[in-house]
Amino acid sequence: MSSDSVVIIGAGIAGAATAYFLSRQGVKNVVLLDREKQPGVxxxxxxAAILRTAIPHPELHHLGWKSKQFYESPPPGFTETPLVDPVGLFLAATDDQIVGTSRDLQAWLEDPTCSKGGENxxxxQLYDLYPELAKRVDYVHHFANEGVFDVDAILSGFLRGARQAGVEVRLCNEARRLLVENGKIVGVATDEEVIPAQKAVLAGGGWAADLADAAGYPLPLQPIRRHILVTARIPELDPKGPVVWLGGDEFYFRPESGGLLMSACDTQPVSAAEGELAQHQTIEEIAIKAERWLPGFDQLGAAHYWAGMRTFAPDPLFVVGPDPRLSGLHWVAGLGGHGITCGAAVGSLAADWICGKKSSYPYAxxxxxxxxxxxxDNRSSTGIEIGK
Ligand SMILES: Cc1cc2nc3c(=O)[nH]c(=O)nc-3n(C[C@H](O)[C@H](O)[C@H](O)COP(=O)(O)OP(=O)(O)OC[C@H]3O[C@@H](n4cnc5c(N)ncnc54)[C@H](O)[C@@H]3O)c2cc1C
Structure with missing residues (x-):
């Protein structure tokens, strides 16, 4: 067990899961900071709260699969409600949209290092569940045990478990600066105080790279904006209908609040400051895809819509573990579009690194x-100069 003091910056799924698993490893001096007055905003x-473990990167699929096991059977006391509603997930594609798309989709969905638990x-089967769906689908893969998360219950479970084990969660507390002496982390400065620490963990989502950048240790993380729209109520819709993801055209939908939650899978690189600013033009793109795929649902009025950030490294694998440039600096960032699906295993892996333990995770x-x-030669492979 490590006796180092740890400050985790960011109380979204990345920071909360890391705090939880650190506390499970018996680490005592952990402070979890978030600048907001509520975590997870x-x-x-x-x-979109979708559990989809089929990911075309074995490194991430493995994390998704491990996390799914955690969410399906969380430890006693973690939650009083199920963390996942296994309504089922269909990944589908047409042959005509982009030549090769459905074949590529088929290739990775049938590769056991990227996908498990599904079947052609x-x-x-899909048309029976959604009679309004355009009858243009050529390839379908079904995951009966995947579906929709209760994200609030997952985040609350991590935070409650961490607090009960002694992690101090400080909200309305913005980390302003990493404090570095002789090539080592010695603390984190907020507006109010200096928190001494031997380890600082960057789990700030779209902002994760900012403090490291300011300290001279940049990392190429890029926030990408994505929009979601929830339609007005659709009386004939089964609220327990499955998630449907149409590859090629990149459109997904699932029941939510009596209507359909949908996204056109937009991918606009943005600054973190713009990452949650919804754009009317993109909402129109969702409407166009909805008309194309769900022509039976006339006049799907929007009840509400929003935008959020998926933050990626260039490869685009997650960034989890110690930074070789600065002793005590750790990252839990770049979780892209799979942060909830993979969150439990990411937190566990990050905690192993922070405790200096060898992880059993094969792609660590x-x-x-x-x-x-x-x-x-002290240069990054992306051409970014390393500060020191
Ligand atoms: C539209 C959309 C749909 C998605 N759909 C899915 C899905 O269906 N399934 C799935 O698994 N994933 C999905 N994702 C991805 C998932 O939401 C993310 O990967 C995940 O939430 C990232 O979590 P995080 O903790 O890294 O970031 P965040 O949740 O953004 O948390 C970062 C926290 O750090 C805090 N912070 C930042 N800087 C500081 C600072 N200096 N001091 C103090 N606090 C700070 C922020 O206030 C914030 O609370 C989707 C994402 C989007 C945007």
Whole structure:
């Protein structure tokens, strides 16, 4: 067990899960900071809440699969309500949209290192569940045990478990600066105080790279904006209908609050300051795809819509583990579009690194931040100068 003091910056799923698993490892001096008065108001509270472990990167699929096991059978006392509603998930594609798309989709969905627990299905199965769906689907893969998260219950479970084990959660507390002496983290400065710490963990979502950048340790993380729209009530809709993801055209939908939650999978790189500013033009794109795929649902009025950030490293794997440039600096960032699906295993992996333990996770080294730097000549592989 490590006796180091740890400050985690960011109380979204990344920071909360890390705090939880650190506390499970018996680490005592942990402070979890968030600048907001409520945790989870940024990406963790603005996503589609879809459990989809099929991911075309084995490194991430493994994390999703491990996390799914945690969410399906959380430890006693973690939650009083189920964390996942297994309404089912269909990944589908047409042959005509982009030549090769459905074949590519088929290739990774049938690769056991990227996808487990699904099976090929007949498109008619999908049409039976959603009679309004355009009858243009050629390839369907069905995951009966995947579906929709209760994100609030997951985040609350991590935070409650961490607090009960002694983690101090400080809201309305913005980390302003990393304090560095002799090439080591010695603390984190907020507006009010200096918190001494041997380890600082960057889990700030779209803002995760800011403090490290200011201290001279940049990392190439890019927030990408994505919009979600929830329609007005659709009386004939089954609220327990499955999630449907149409590859090629990149459109997904699922029941939510009596209507349909949908996204056109937009991918606009933005600054973190603009990441949650919804754009009317993109909402129109969602409406166009909805008309194309769900022509039976006339006049799908929007009840509400929003935008949020998915933050990516260039590869685009997550960034989890110690930074080789600065002793005591750790990252839990770049969780892209899979942060809830993979959150439990990411938190566990990050805690292992912080405690200096060897993780049993087979791809742990592939996610280390050092992959972006040519450590021999002190330059990053993306051309970014390393501060020191
Ligand atoms: C539209 C959309 C749909 C998505 N759909 C899914 C999905 O269906 N399934 C899935 O698994 N994932 C999905 N995701 C991805 C998922 O939401 C993210 O990967 C995940 O929430 C990232 O969590 P995080 O903790 O890294 O970031 P955040 O939740 O943004 O948390 C970061 C926290 O850090 C705090 N912070 C930042 N800087 C500081 C500072 N200096 N001091 C103090 N606090 C600070 C912020 O206030 C914030 O609370 C989706 C994302 C979006 C945007």
């Amino acid at each position: 940024h990406s963790t509270g603005r996503n 299905a007949d498109p008619s 080294r592939d996610l280390l931040p050092g992959r972006f730097f040519d450590q021999s």
